[in-house]
Amino acid sequence: MKKLFVLFMLCSFAVFAEPININQADAETISKALTGIGPKKAEAVVQYRKEHGDFKTLKDLENVSGIGEKTVQQNEKNILFGDSAPAAAEKIDKPEKPEKPQEPKKPK
Template sequence: MLAAVNLNTATKEELMSLKGIGNSKAEAIIEYRKANKFKSTEELKNVKGIGDSIYKKLEKELTVSNTKNK
């Protein structure tokens, strides 16, 4: 299994590697985290264009942390 994608540190390319996340959604995630660091993966649903269905498909592939160590 691949390492989980950290919503607080992932590059645009890493975000786009997730199923259902294209260029515009990756940019929206990055803009959201600039204003509000993610405290939980569930906050991804607050990003424009990402709802429950996309979140449910991705939740096991996501993590949040404030460090770049992992």
């Protein structure tokens, strides 16, 4: 049981990671906080941000060389764009279907 607990703790440390502000974090912080992004990709994120300005959406991150949709999806809960909630919470939901107008009831 003790071994299982230790194994669980070692495997799940990333689950408890704090979200980072992708527009303020340095390359070291990015590489430590995000899954699938090592030092080279993290440096590419910082360089892209310097050349093109702040990231506004998760889709913007896919413009960085070496970072694709899968990597972004794996990390969406840990990415902030400002002092707000994680990027995953900022996704734009599909608009709801408008309700059908009720037809007036015909008198009997």
